[in-house]
Each structure stands twice: as structure tokens, then as C-alpha cells.
Amino acid sequence: MLSRFRPWIVLTTVLIILTICTSSVSNAALGDRILARGSRGPEVTELQKRLQMLGYVVGPIDGIYGRQTEAGVRLFQKEHGLAVDGIAGPRTISELKRLTGQSVTTGGKSVGYKSSDIDLLARLVSAEAKGEPYRGQVAVAAVVLNRIKSSQFPNTIPDVIYQPGAFSPVANGEIWKNPVSSAIQATYEALNGTDPSYGALFFFNPAKTTNKYIWSRPQIVKIGNHIFCR
Amino acid sequence: MTSKFWLRALGVFLTLSLLWGVSEYRRAEELKIATENQYRRSLADFVTQLDSLETNLAKSRAAGTPTQQIYYLSQSSQQSNTALKDLSLLPAKEYGLAYVDQFLNQIGELTSILTQKIAKGEDLNNDEEQTLAMMHDRLLTINRDVQEFYVDLNTENIAWLDKPSGQASWNFRSPSVVPTAAQGEEEPNKPTSVRSSLEQLDASLQKLPPFTYSGQTDTHTVPEPLGLPKTTVTEEEAKDIATDFLKTIGYDNPKPQAAGTSSGPLGGYIFEFEGVTVDVCKKGGVVTLFRDERPLGLQKLSVEQTVAQAMKTLKALGWNEFVKTSTEDFGAYILLEAVSEEQDVRIYPDKIRLTVGRDNGQITAYDSTPYWLYHHDRTLKPKLTPAEAKKKLRSNFVIKESRLAVISLPGWEEAFCYEFRGNINDEDFLIYINAQDGTEEKIQRIIRTPRGEFLQ
Numbered sequence: 001m002l003s004r005f006r007p008w009i010v011l012t013t014v015l016i017i018l019t020i021c022t023s024s025v026s027n028a029a030l031g032d033r034i035l036a037r038g039s040r041g042p043e044v045t046e047l048q049k050r051l052q053m054l055g056y057v058v059g060p061i062d063g064i065y066g067r068q069t070e071a072g073v074r075l076f077q078k079e080h081g082l083a084v085d086g087i088a089g090p091r092t093i094s095e096l097k098r099l100t101g102q103s104v105t106t107g108g109k110s111v112g113y114k115s116s117d118i119d120l121l122a123r124l125v126s127a128e129a130k131g132e133p134y135r136g137q138v139a140v141a142a143v144v145l146n147r148i149k150s151s152q153f154p155n156t157i158p159d160v161i162y163q164p165g166a167f168s169p170v171a172n173g174e175i176w177k178n179p180v181s182s183a184i185q186a187t188y189e190a191l192n193g194t195d196p197s198y199g200a201l202f203f204f205n206p207a208k209t210t211n212k213y214i215w216s217r218p219q220i221v222k223i224g225n226h227i228f229c230r
Numbered sequence: 231m232t233s234k235f236w237l238r239a240l241g242v243f244l245t246l247s248l249l250w251g252v253s254e255y256r257r258a259e260e261l262k263i264a265t266e267n268q269y270r271r272s273l274a275d276f277v278t279q280l281d282s283l284e285t286n287l288a289k290s291r292a293a294g295t296p297t298q299q300i301y302y303l304s305q306s307s308q309q310s311n312t313a314l315k316d317l318s319l320l321p322a323k324e325y326g327l328a329y330v331d332q333f334l335n336q337i338g339e340l341t342s343i344l345t346q347k348i349a350k351g352e353d354l355n356n357d358e359e360q361t362l363a364m365m366h367d368r369l370l371t372i373n374r375d376v377q378e379f380y381v382d383l384n385t386e387n388i389a390w391l392d393k394p395s396g397q398a399s400w401n402f403r404s405p406s407v408v409p410t411a412a413q414g415e416e417e418p419n420k421p422t423s424v425r426s427s428l429e430q431l432d433a434s435l436q437k438l439p440p441f442t443y444s445g446q447t448d449t450h451t452v453p454e455p456l457g458l459p460k461t462t463v464t465e466e467e468a469k470d471i472a473t474d475f476l477k478t479i480g481y482d483n484p485k486p487q488a489a490g491t492s493s494g495p496l497g498g499y500i501f502e503f504e505g506v507t508v509d510v511c512k513k514g515g516v517v518t519l520f521r522d523e524r525p526l527g528l529q530k531l532s533v534e535q536t537v538a539q540a541m542k543t544l545k546a547l548g549w550n551e552f553v554k555t556s557t558e559d560f561g562a563y564i565l566l567e568a569v570s571e572e573q574d575v576r577i578y579p580d581k582i583r584l585t586v587g588r589d590n591g592q593i594t595a596y597d598s599t600p601y602w603l604y605h606h607d608r609t610l611k612p613k614l615t616p617a618e619a620k621k622k623l624r625s626n627f628v629i630k631e632s633r634l635a636v637i638s639l640p641g642w643e644e645a646f647c648y649e650f651r652g653n654i655n656d657e658d659f660l661i662y663i664n665a666q667d668g669t670e671e672k673i674q675r676i677i678r679t680p681r682g683e684f685l686q
Contacts, residue, residue, distance in 0.1 A: 080561030081529035
């Protein structure tokens, strides 16, 4: 009697196993499970990508939740008012997903990230003012935005940043490094209109600059190591 | 035996380094060609755009009907922007060209202002016609000069940048990628590079008088703040103001110390206190900027609770008639904008920005500069009724909210408008109809970003 059912049992078992396997592969989305040190898989890759988008260093995007990814998660948690445990649980993941989501119209149509300018400006801020006080970082972003408004400079963020000779991080390639999280936040604040430089068009580090032209500009304010001038 | 071995090794080594050298040289040559192609393309495009801009500007002055005027003026506006972009891609001295950039920018701005004016059904006045004529005249000269040196470039093989002195000729790296300053101004008669030709042109133009035109967006900010009280304060008085401010927003016994000054229209004293900075304007003795760079703690408040706390703080600081217009949630803190409301009219230019911690609801940044720059007495009596303004909207625009508002226009002009928030094509927009003459002044698209609503 039993022997007649055996092929069915085997087939069903194989099918069930296959279903479980394929579903866990194709549907493994960020947020399905808690990720922690030692986790591997596509969800970890997505976690790393999203953390990187917000300026958290996670090392190579390799789908392995290692020491650097844990450090990135910890810093993200610390800077977002979440309990710092280095584990990507539901709260951490939902906050991360929220902040790295796409924009939508009020009707619900997705219109993309709308962040290409923000990313480029944040890279410049990061390369120019990483380690400076936060308001100094906002001020550097504001200088670029002030240049857009000025008739002496080009009219878009990429045009101002890539203007030949305008910023040293472009000349030496520093701008290609991923921006730090504070630079991204400072960029958002400057884009909102805050300008701690009070309308500056230039800034320089007095300890490193001998350029006569820049020293001749009327100075407005000194923030951290930078002098901002018009 | 050993000497033979070393001789062979040296031979192999020399061959290898020779091969390496040749391949590096080839790569450098390829890079040089790639870079030069980019420059040539930008310059060629610049010359074309400038020429076509000159033609369109001439046509706009000949056009007799609004349709053709609008067409040629808007073409000119776009072409001046493209020409400007091309120019910014050419190898430059430290800060680019001052005059040519500015001139092209001004053509772009003026033609765009005039396009809008004609589109509203108005005619150009004498002054505007004259400014346009002057700009065209000057453009003719620039266009001719640019074409002349373009021919020189193609016939005389001129370099992009002058070789810096001291650079020996054996250095086969592309001179075009060496970011050095050209010395064009010192030899006015014989420019030796494209860059110095452009700089010479720029220098010759700087002697010409600047243009002025109404609706000028050149300065983009008020020359003098409109809202600052008349009094001026000393450093001691400013320190007291900073201390009071800190006490009001929740610091116990703050002891701010002088940490420098700032200059300019909103210049004043800067004070520091345990990671906190407060800027007090010398004129008027008001706090313009405040920032606390403390690390933020655990999220304890919801966005709504945080907003409520922030609005309470604004009231405590004396900003009673302020309403929240937007919030962005960054997790540990929110960014909030509030504007003043006078006689039920929202005054968008009179703005205050805050960032507020979601750990304890205390503000971590405060920016009142827009308010002090733009606040002034305004006449707020609409000529149009709400029903008359509504007639200007598309018939299928479903209005959700409406109110009177003052909005800022390009530059620092303002318009007194009816604000309609409504839905069309399954999207929400804010549409502003001028409350005096019924012009449709501005359209803003509402986008939901991960952080909150955003106007585009």
C-alpha cells in the first residue's frame, strides 16, 4: 500500500523544497528578516547600497554583513536617533528604506530619486569640508548655490562644480569619493536656503592659500578653517 | 658568467622599460586627443551658439507680432545659456571669464524676462527696446571677435593654454591639461593661446558700461536688509541678546563667549557656548543664526509632537503670527519652515527655518535671515475677488484650498496672489494668480519625497 504513494511523497517533498528555495531567493527583500554580523545575501547588498546612499561607509558592497557594515549600521542608528546595537532590525530597516526611497507625485506615480544634484553637491562638500564644523559644511554648499544666483558663474550645480579650476577636489579627483553623512545633511539644509556664509561666493583655507586674488576678496566670516568671502 | 647575467638582465630591463614608456606615451597621446576633442567640441558649439544667438536677437528686434517676438526671445534665452555652458567647459584660469559669462547671463535673463512680459500681453517699452539694441550691438562685436580667433585656431594651430614658463619642451604631457594661468593680458596684441584670446576679449569688454534693466535678477538678494530695526548694538549688548535667546529656547544658565565677527549687510557678532553658536546682527540687534552641534539622542517624539514643540518655541521667541508651511523628517531631527501670516495673508518671503531634535523637541538650528532681509510693510488689498481669480484657472483644476499670499519672484521681487492648491491630471499643484491683475504668476508641483512634501 505504502509503496504506491512513495513517488507522490517524494515528488511533493521535492516540490515543497523547491518552492521554499526559490521563494527565499527571488523574494528575499530587505526587511524580511533581521540582518546582523555574519548575514549574507542580496538583502545585505541592498542594505549596504542604501547605507552608502546616505553616506555611511560599509566597505565593499559584497552582500556580506561584516565589521564595516556593522559599523555603518551603528553610525546610521546613532545619527538617526535609533537604539545603537549594530543589528539591522525592523525599525532600522524601515527608517533606512524611508530615507532612501523614491519621490512620488501626490497621485502616487514614482518620479525617481530626484537626488543627482544633491549627491554631486554633497560630494563636493564632503571633499572640501569633511571634518569642519557642521555649519561650515552648510556654508560650503551655500557658496555653490550663491554662485548659481550670481551672474558671474554658471547656472546649474554641475556647471558650477565642474567649472575648470573652480574647486580643487574636481582637479584632484577627491570629488569621486562617497560623501560622508553630515555632508549630505548639510547639503539638504543649504538647498533649503540656510546660508551661514551670508552670501559668500568664495571660500579658502588661509593656512593653505597664497592666491592673491582670493585674499583680495572682501571677507565675510570665518567658520572653522575656512574664510568665506564675496 | 655573472657579468653576462647582469648584462642580459639589464638588457631585459631596458627593453621592458622601453615598452612601458612607449605604451605610456601612447596612452598620454590618446588622453591628449580625448581632452582636446572635448575642448574643440565645446568651442565649436560655443561659436555656433553665439552666432545663432546674435541672429535670433536681431530677428526678435525685427519681429512685429508677439508670437514671433516670443519665439525669437525665448530661443535667444536658451542659446545664451547653452553658450555659457560651452564656455564653462573650456580650459580656464582659476575663476573663468568674468565679463563674457556675465554678459551672456544678462542676455539670458533679459530675454527671459521680456518673453514673459510679452506672453502676458504687454508691449516692450522704450527702455527695454534700447537695452536690447545695446546688447545686440555689443554681441555683434563679441561674435565677430570670437569667429576671428576661431579661424586663427584652425589655421595657426594655437594651443589651448599658454605653456607655463619653465616647462621644458621634452615634457610631452598635454599642455592643455596643465591647469596654469595664461598671461594674455600682458601681450595685448598677440594672443598665443585660445585662453589668452578669450581673456583678451574679456579684458577689452570690461571697459564698457554695464547694463541696467528693470526686473534685474542680477543681485538676487536685496542690497540692504529691509526688515532690520534701525538701532545698532555693541558687543556687550549683543552678548545679552544671545544669552536671552539661549535661555528662551531652553538652555540653563548659558554663558556665550565672543568668537568672532562677520561683515556684510547682516554682519555682526558671533558667540559660542559648549558647541552652540549664535550670530547677532550688529544692526537691529537680532539673532540671525543659531546652531547647536550636539549629538542627537534617541527619537522620543513623533514628528507632530516635535512640530508642536517647535511652534511653542517660536511663540516664546516672539514670533506669534507664524504658521508652519513645511516639514522634512530626517529621523533624528526635523527641518521646519514657518512664515508670517498678516491679516490672513501668508507672507512666504518672511520665513524662519528651524531644525528640531526629535529626542527632546529643542531647536538645534534657527535661521531668521529671510525674515530680516525681506520683511517690510506691504499693502495687502486685493483688486480681484476670489471668484474672479478662479476664472483664470483651467476648468478641470479641482481646488482643494485657497488663500491670499505674498510670494517671491525671481530676483527679489514679490507678487500678491491668490494661492490655489488643487488637483489636475491626478497631481497636486499650487497655482498663484496675481490678486491685482489676474496674471498667472507661478506654478508649483507638489512632490512627496521620503522626508516630506516638496515644492518643485
